[in-house]
Amino acid sequence: MSICLEHTSRSVGNRPKYELADILKRYLPLFRKRHRLSKWQEKILYDIQICRTVSCGGHIEICTHCEYRQPAYNSCHNRHCPKCQGIARRKWVASKLKELLPVPYYHIVFTLPHRLNDLALYNKKPAHKLNQTPK
Secondary structure: OOOOHHHOOOOHHHOOOOOHHHHHHHHHHHHHHHOOOOHHHHHHHHHHHHOOOHHHOEEEEEOOOOOOEEEEEOOOOOOOOHHHHHHHHHHHHHHHHHHOOOOOOOOOOOOOOHHHHHHHHHOHHHHHHHOOOOO
């Protein structure tokens, strides 16, 4: 059952002025003129642009309170889409926050000499072990 749609997060006032799809629609043609994209990249960008539009199909939502009707379009389900993965990301972050201990954490970044990048890229486990404190 749904509540009155004017009180849900779908109301227009809660949406950002611009979404990634708007930026892609405007600037992707120019980007394509200067850069070559793989079929995989093209598929991701296409999915993001059509997510929650008539191109993905949809259904009619009916409010059980006032019987207001509005179209609700389906998601693209692409794992790279910010609209589709927003809820999954929030759930993941919430689950990880439960695992944290009540102590301060620090994020440490270190760099390798550029000559070692390829070696570390293809030998990730040994490279990460080099950074661990000995027991």
